Amino acid sequence: MKDVEDLLREGMERFTSDLRAPAGMTRRAVQRRHRRLALRSAAAVTTALAAAAVILVAVEVPGASRGGPAVASAAVVKRVDNALSAAEPGDIAQMTVTTSGVTAFGGPAVTTTAEEWSYRDQWRSVTHSSAGHPLYDEGFAGSVYTLVSYQTRTWAREPGLGRAVAGLSSPAGCGLVPVPGRAAPQLFQPGLPGAGFSASSPPAAAARSLRAAVACGNLVVAGRQRVDGIETTELTSRPGSLISETVWVGPGTYLPVRMVVRSGAGQPAFRLTADISWLAPTARNLAKLTVPIPAGFRQVQLMAVVLPIVQQFPGKQKPRTICLPAPAGSTCQRVSSSYGGALAPVPQP
Amino acid sequence: MAADRSTAELERFLAERADHLLRTAVLLTGSKEAGEDLLQTAVERLLPRWRRFDGDPEGYLRRTLCNLATDGYRRAGVWRQKERLLRTAARPSPDATGDVDLRDALVRLLLQLPVRQRAVLVLRYWEQLTDAETAAILGCAEGTVKSAGSRGLARMRELAADWNGTAAMCGGEGRQS
Numbered sequence: 273m274k275d276v277e278d279l280l281r282e283g284m285e286r287f288t289s290d291l292r293a294p295a296g297m298t299r300r301a302v303q304r305r306h307r308r309l310a311l312r313s314a315a316a317v318t319t320a321l322a323a324a325a326v327i328l329v330a331v332e333v334p335g336a337s338r339g340g341p342a343v344a345s346a347a348v349v350k351r352v353d354n355a356l357s358a359a360e361p362g363d364i365a366q367m368t369v370t371t372s373g374v375t376a377f378g379g380p381a382v383t384t385t386a387e388e389w390s391y392r393d394q395w396r397s398v399t400h401s402s403a404g405h406p407l408y409d410e411g412f413a414g415s416v417y418t419l420v421s422y423q424t425r426t427w428a429r430e431p432g433l434g435r436a437v438a439g440l441s442s443p444a445g446c447g448l449v450p451v452p453g454r455a456a457p458q459l460f461q462p463g464l465p466g467a468g469f470s471a472s473s474p475p476a477a478a479a480r481s482l483r484a485a486v487a488c489g490n491l492v493v494a495g496r497q498r499v500d501g502i503e504t505t506e507l508t509s510r511p512g513s514l515i516s517e518t519v520w521v522g523p524g525t526y527l528p529v530r531m532v533v534r535s536g537a538g539q540p541a542f543r544l545t546a547d548i549s550w551l552a553p554t555a556r557n558l559a560k561l562t563v564p565i566p567a568g569f570r571q572v573q574l575m576a577v578v579l580p581i582v583q584q585f586p587g588k589q590k591p592r593t594i595c596l597p598a599p600a601g602s603t604c605q606r607v608s609s610s611y612g613g614a615l616a617p618v619p620q621p
Numbered sequence: 622m623a624a625d626r627s628t629a630e631l632e633r634f635l636a637e638r639a640d641h642l643l644r645t646a647v648l649l650t651g652s653k654e655a656g657e658d659l660l661q662t663a664v665e666r667l668l669p670r671w672r673r674f675d676g677d678p679e680g681y682l683r684r685t686l687c688n689l690a691t692d693g694y695r696r697a698g699v700w701r702q703k704e705r706l707l708r709t710a711a712r713p714s715p716d717a718t719g720d721v722d723l724r725d726a727l728v729r730l731l732l733q734l735p736v737r738q739r740a741v742l743v744l745r746y747w748e749q750l751t752d753a754e755t756a757a758i759l760g761c762a763e764g765t766v767k768s769a770g771s772r773g774l775a776r777m778r779e780l781a782a783d784w785n786g787t788a789a790m791c792g793g794e795g796r797q798s
Contacts, residue, residue, distance in 0.1 A: 276774060276778050279723055279724050280727045280746050280777060283726075283727045283731075284644075284648055284728060284746065286724060287647075288644035288647050288648060291643050292640055293643040293660065297635055297639060297664050298628055298631050298668070301664045301667075302668065304661075304665055305665060305668055
C-alpha cells in the first residue's frame, strides 16, 4: 500500500490535471487595476468631506497659518474631531446619492440614485431606478441584515451578515484613502450597483478620515456659494488630482452639505452627487433606519433575493457565484453561468 | 537594481507558469472558478510591482496565493471586497459516477480541512516545499507547519484506514488503485 502522502499527491495531480489558466490574465489585471484606481479615487470623497471641514477650521483657527503645517494640522484635527464627534452619535447622517458612470461588470454607464442613512452601528440604503422607483432596500441593525427586492416582491433577513458602521480601517497613506463603503451596505453599495463603492460617510467614519485628509492636503478653499439657500464654503481638489472633487460645507457646523465628484482625465467616466443632511435622532428619523417589509412580499432565502438583482447588473462579466460574508466565514452559494441553474450550497473550509 | 520589466515579459512568464499556479490555487480554494479568481487577484498584486520586480515571480505569486487564501482575501480593498461578495466560491465537483477511489476521497477531505491546514498540505505535498519553506510562505513558525501538516495527515490516514477497512469488508482491494 502506498503512503497516504503519495496518494494525496496523486489525488491532487488528478484533481487538477485538466486545468489550464485562462488567457488574458495580464490584460484583465491591467483593466481591473485601472478600474480599481478610479473607484478608489471616487472613494476619496470621504476624505474630501473630512478635509473640507478640516480646511475650513484651518482657515478660522487664529494663528494656524503661522504655526506651520504640523502645528496647523494638529490644531485642525482636534477641532474637527470635536465637531464631528459632536455629530456622532447624536445625529443621523442622511444622504441622497446620484451616481453615474462605470460599472463593475463592464457594461454601459448607468445612473442610479440611492438614499442612505447611518446612525451609530446601523445603516440603511434604498436604491432607486432612473425612473424613481425603489429597486431594493437593505439595512443592517442589531447584527441582522435585511434585504427587500421591490422587483421580485421578496425579502430576506439574515442574522450575522453584513457589517456595522464601525468597520472603517485606518488610512494607509494619501494614495489609499479609507473607504466609506466598508461602513455601509455590504451587499449592494448604494448608488451604483456592483461598483463596490459607497458614498456613505457616517460621522464616525469621516472623523477617522481626517488625519489622512490633513496629511494629504487634498482640498483648497475656493470661495463661498449658496446651496439650497445656505451660504456655504466651497472647497475643491487641487489641480492635477486624480479626481475632481467639490465639497460645500455648512456654516458653523463644518459638516458637508453637498459634494460632487468626477473622475479625472483618462479615468473611466464617473460622477457622483450627494446631498447630505444631518438629522436629529428623533423617533421619526430613527425609523428611517428600519427596512420596511411591504405587505404581500414573500420571505425567501437571501440568495433568492440577491440573484435576480445581480442578473440585472449591466455588462457581460457577471459573476457565477455569490459569496456572502459572515463573521464566522463566508456563506457561499453558486449558480450556473447562465443564471438559470438551481442554487447550490458551497461547502465552507 | 532591477531593470524595468515589460508587461509582455509578465505575459510570457504567465504563459509558462500560470497553469501550475492555477493548480495550486485550485487546491487552495477547492474549485476551478475560485482558483482562477484567486490567481487573477495574485497577478493583480504583482502587476504594480512588476516593472521593478527583482525576485522570483513564481515564489511571489505562490506566497500571495497562500496569503490571500488563508486570510488576505477578505482585506483586499474595496474592489476585492465587493468582488468577494460576487466571486466564485469553492466547491469540489461531486463524483456522480461512483468511480471514486481513495485518492479522490483524500482530495475531497483536503478541501474540507481548515484553510491553513490545507495550505500546509498543498505546499508540502503539491509544491513539495520543505517545512521551513512552507513556514516562510505562510509567515508562521516551522513547528506550526509541522503540527498543522501532522494533523491534516492524521485525518487523511484515518480516512485511508476506514477506506481500506470498508474495502476489505466489501470483499477485496478493488477500490484502491
